[in-house]
Amino acid sequence: MYLVGADFLLLCDDSFSIIEKGGIYFDDNEIIAVDKYEKLESLRIREKKYYENCVITPSFANLHTHLEFSKNNGKLHYGNFGKWLDSVIVNRDSLMDSTLEEAMQREITKMLKSGISCIGAISSYGYDVEVLANSPLRVLFFNEVIGSKEEAVPFLEQSLNARIKECAQYQSKRFFPAIAIHSPYSVHETLLNKALEIAKVEELPLSVHFLESKEEREWLDNGSGYFKDFFKRFFNSDMTPFFSIESFLDKLEGLNPYFVHTLFANDNELERIKKLNGKIISCPRSNRLLNNALLPLSKMYNNGFDVIFATDGLSSNDSLSLLDELKMALYAYSEYDVEYLAQKLLLGVTNYAFKDNKIGLKAGILKQGYVPDFAVFKLECKEQIALNLILNSKEALALYIGGIKVEHE
Incomplete structure (x- = not known):
């Protein structure tokens, strides 16, 4: 003892x-x-x-971070979500070269030094699975599902199955396989259905980027704006939305998802998320850099959400330290008494991050x-x-x- x-x-x-x-x-x-x-x-x-x-x-939980973008040091465009996403597409390969593992290990060490013991790793390619499985961290390893082209769906389903199988080899009391849906605008309906079926059968935690930008909201509501041009430029496709916001939320019934960002959700959508037993994760510095916006915290608290705080990845932040993240939020939300807010922020990276979690971690x-x-x-x-x-x-x-x-x- x-x-x-x-x-x-x-x-x-x-x-x-x-x-x-x-x-x-x-x-x-x-x-x-x-x-x-x-x-x-x-x-x-x-x-x-x-x-x-x-x-x-x-110790702290950083439940939403993209470790695979640990090499970014100023290559990406900030201040506008569309321009940022364009810059990610253009620079993605150069950020995933042979030195990526060294960069990821460096960021893991920094997170440990900042008091983080648990992370939610959103993994797009699986490059981070081994380095995280061998780290001291507790890890919710969210295999991210993304893909909008119908002809690619069979390959993407095979890839997802292979990644889930690989994760199972590392599963332990510290490493927990999970699934992330990239977003409603970027996942074909057939692929989404397959991913959600796996999440239900395997009882895996589920995460989704949701209403992060005005551009996403315009696309899902009207099928217009930035994303119409985006799909044409990068995929040579006259795409239309796969879902309305309501029909997308309907598919998440019974999965208790983590909704990341939700900057532009209205009251009706928040009520629906609440009925889904969804949890909201906010990444204030990322939201400021990409959307010039912050989660309306009072609105979340008034709707009964215990907001979780996370850093997002270095693709939209300058550090993965939750101490840095909470300090920024402390200054940003000026409507609250400082000590009261400080307590809520600390709860948002401790108590709230683990409340009613699907992995049974107390x-x-x-x-x-x-x-x-x-x-x-x-x-x-x-x-x-x-x-x-x-x-x-x-x-x-x-x-x-x-x-x-x-x-x-």
């Missing part, structure tokens, strides 16, 4: 409880008790460690029976703890995953 403590524990339960001079008593599998450090010291202990002038939180709260995944941050100030953690932390002082302190260069 092990005991780790600090001046403050942020339990990240629904009421955002804080224990001063608290401790976590745990073994390799689960947290046995959370209480005052002094009280826990009387138990049988193999090793103990107390971090002075520090705060401990559940994480995101410092609580008996939950996995011993937690991060330690230096903190001199004893007031407005959540706020000061986000404002002043650049990296975690220590990170424990499965009760083991993660060592990284």
